[in-house]
Amino acid sequence: xxxxxxxxxxALWVVILGLTPFYAENYILRGAIMVAMFxxxxxxxxxxxxFGGYPSLGTAAFVGLGSYVGALTQVSGVPMxxxxxxxxxxVGVVSAAIGSLLLRLKGHxxxxxxxxxxxxxxxxxxxxxxxxxxxxxxxxxxxxxxxTAVAMLFLYIMLGLMVLAYVLNVVVxxxxxxxxxxxxxxxEDAADMVGxxxxxxxxxxxxxxxxxxxxxxxxxxxxxxxxxxxxxxxxLLTLKVPVMALLGGAGTVLGPVIGAGTFVILEELVWVNxxxxxxAILGILIVGLVFFLPNGILNLxxxxxxxxxxxxxKGTANAQSDRERP
Amino acid sequence: xxxxxxxxxxxxxxxxxxxLAVGFSLVWGVLNVINMLHGTFVVLGGYLAFFMWSYLGVHxxxxxxxxxxxxxxxxxVLQYTVTNKVIGAPVLTTLTLTFGLDMLxxxxxxxxxxxxxxxxRLDLGSIEIMGVQMPADRLIGMALALALTGMLYYVMRTSKxxxxxxxxxxxxxxxxxxxxxxxxxxxxxxxxxxxxxGAAGVIMVLVFPTTTSxxxxxxxxxxxxxxxxxxxxxxxxxxxxxILGVVESVAAQHLGPQVAPIVGFLLLLxxxxxxxxxxxxVKGYE
Numbered sequence: 001x002x003x004x005x006x007x008x009x010x011a012l013w014v015v016i017l018g019l020t021p022f023y024a025e026n027y028i029l030r031g032a033i034m035v036a037m038f039x040x041x042x043x044x045x046x047x048x049x050x051f052g053g054y055p056s057l058g059t060a061a062f063v064g065l066g067s068y069v070g071a072l073t074q075v076s077g078v079p080m081x082x083x084x085x086x087x088x089x090x091v092g093v094v095s096a097a098i099g100s101l102l103l104r105l106k107g108h109x110x111x112x113x114x115x116x117x118x119x120x121x122x123x124x125x126x127x128x129x130x131x132x133x134x135x136x137x138x139x140x141x142x143x144x145x146x147x148t149a150v151a152m153l154f155l156y157i158m159l160g161l162m163v164l165a166y167v168l169n170v171v172v173x174x175x176x177x178x179x180x181x182x183x184x185x186x187x188e189d190a191a192d193m194v195g196x197x198x199x200x201x202x203x204x205x206x207x208x209x210x211x212x213x214x215x216x217x218x219x220x221x222x223x224x225x226x227x228x229x230x231x232x233x234x235x236l237l238t239l240k241v242p243v244m245a246l247l248g249g250a251g252t253v254l255g256p257v258i259g260a261g262t263f264v265i266l267e268e269l270v271w272v273n274x275x276x277x278x279x280a281i282l283g284i285l286i287v288g289l290v291f292f293l294p295n296g297i298l299n300l301x302x303x304x305x306x307x308x309x310x311x312x313x314k315g316t317a318n319a320q321s322d323r324e325r326p
Numbered sequence: 327x328x329x330x331x332x333x334x335x336x337x338x339x340x341x342x343x344x345x346l347a348v349g350f351s352l353v354w355g356v357l358n359v360i361n362m363l364h365g366t367f368v369v370l371g372g373y374l375a376f377f378m379w380s381y382l383g384v385h386x387x388x389x390x391x392x393x394x395x396x397x398x399x400x401x402x403v404l405q406y407t408v409t410n411k412v413i414g415a416p417v418l419t420t421l422t423l424t425f426g427l428d429m430l431x432x433x434x435x436x437x438x439x440x441x442x443x444x445x446x447r448l449d450l451g452s453i454e455i456m457g458v459q460m461p462a463d464r465l466i467g468m469a470l471a472l473a474l475t476g477m478l479y480y481v482m483r484t485s486k487x488x489x490x491x492x493x494x495x496x497x498x499x500x501x502x503x504x505x506x507x508x509x510x511x512x513x514x515x516x517x518x519x520x521x522x523x524g525a526a527g528v529i530m531v532l533v534f535p536t537t538t539s540x541x542x543x544x545x546x547x548x549x550x551x552x553x554x555x556x557x558x559x560x561x562x563x564x565x566x567x568x569i570l571g572v573v574e575s576v577a578a579q580h581l582g583p584q585v586a587p588i589v590g591f592l593l594l595l596x597x598x599x600x601x602x603x604x605x606x607x608v609k610g611y612e
Contacts (some may be wrong), residue, residue: 020387053416055421057421100601101599104599105599108358108360108415109553109602111360112360112549112594112598113595113598115549116546116549116591116594119597120373120591120592123587123588123591153594182559206465235542239425242422243422246418252412276433277433277437277438278433279429279430279432280429280430282427283426283427283428283430283433284426284430284431285426285432286422286425286429287408287423287430289422290419290423291412294419318376
């Protein structure tokens with residue numbers, strides 16, 4: 001029953017976003033593309049971070065890698081869609097290789113290892129200027145159509161990716177993989193002991209988490225027509241994605257969608273109204289999120305049972321902190 | 327001769343890195359919190375020293391205690407009122423929280439101080455010993471960094487509060503049972519972390535131009551030093567800092583200055599996988 005409601009809500013949201021070109025101006029249309037894009041990233045993160053409980057901060061590394069693979073192949077003459085597929089493939093291979101090394105780490109060490117990937121990829125891209133154009137960035141041939149038509153095209157592609165990411169989440173959450181990842185989140189040693197192939201599940205989960213990030217990166221590069229290292233491999237992006245998941249409710253299928261939508265809209269409002277102070281206000285929002293919404297919007301039930309839930313939340317928080325220490 | 331120059335450059339840089347990272351390492355080791363604010367604390371320290379120097383004429387060496395005290399108070403208050411509330415939460419929560427605070431502080435600094443690169447130029451010339459050249463301000467920076475790190479080591483070893491911090495680091499529960507107020511110790515530790523970051527910032531502004539956007543770079547160096555040396559101990563950060571300094575200096579010499587930071591991060595990843603306890607063998611939280 002719950003699952004069906006979630007799917008219905010998601011479908012409704014996709015329709016609302018998909019119809020923006022017909023009832024709103026281009027500015028809103030652009031917002032809808034951003035919502036779809038961040039929803040895809042957050043849903044992707046949810047597989048390893050939400051189901052598996054691994055604090056992965058590597059999103060931007062794979063988005064950036066996808067951007068660059070997509071852009072470079074497109075510049076060298078590969079058709080656009082083909083370039084996107086190649087970028088996805090490349091990110092899949094690289095993330096599986098990196099995952100098999102990095103996933104030996106836990107907790108704080110994994111977080112640091114994955115965030116360092118972003119920095120490392122950025123530095124390599126900006127110093128390897130003979131291939132990547134270095135700090136000057138890279139221009140990608142843009143579609144010479146009517147701007148609204150281009151925006152519509154990219155909206156539907158991003159929405160397609162978002163639906164794909166959602167379906168992936170639903171499939172994973174019902175499959176053995178999802179079960180395995182949840183076991184790992186609760187107690188990895190015990191899961192290992194009772195025969196869950198933790199290494200394999202973690203690597204597959206990590207790869208599934210990265211795959212669509214690569215596609216999003218490549219599509220984004222084709223959409224904006226210009227990429228550079230510091231925007232492609234951005235620490236801000238890599239931290240924003242888990243924040244969105246936490247905001248909506250990590251580990252559920254609908255939470256990441258709610259979180260990404262809410263955050264993107266809030267961020268846009270903050271940008272528009274407080275140009276100089278946008279970063280500070282987002283910072284305060286994040287601090288507020290940690291204090292007042294530790295379990296996300298989706299797990300927020302007002303009214304009865306509030307105290308009860310608080311006590312339970314406290315209990316699980318303690319249990320988690322004992323487990324978290326590497 | 328060339329080799330000696332490279333090594334000396336590396337050691338001078340490494341001493342700065344050690345001083346920069348020791349506070350971060352302490353916070354990670356004792357509180358089990360990855361403090362994303364650290365880089366911004368360093369920049370804040372540098373800015374405060376710069377403004378004291380350019381408006382009030384305070385010599386940067388005299389500014390160190392003032393800046394250190396100011397940042398200690400800031401760190402103590404932040405930890406006591408904000409971070410202590412979620413101290414037991416998973417890494418993603420505490421990291422996100424400090425990142426949110428970092429965005430806030432960063433924004434305040436960019437608005438009030440602007441992002442202009444600033445540096446205190448003392449114009450002391452350079453010193454040459456046995457064919458090894460070294461700018462005097464860099465030499466002073468190295469000496470100050472070593473002195474501060476040494477002082478912290480001494481305080482941690484001898485003072486009551488230092489022993490209490492070490493005790494909490496070893497076993498929170500046991501320390502609490504022995505009558506240590508861990509919330510206060512957390513706040514003091516975070517305060518010391520901020521104080522060392524501020525002091526390191528004063529030294530940095532003597533040697534390199536400082537702007538707000540460099541905060542991430544400093545934070546990255548702190549990551550590497552911590553993982554290389556091991557968490558939560560002064561000797562660990564000291565060794566880690568020197569190793570990173572020499573490695574970067576050698577890499578810059580032989581592979582080019584652009585490659586040096588890449589080698590630093592590769593070193594981090596390599597050590598994370600091979601020896602996550604750090605070269606000094608100091609383990610993180612069990």
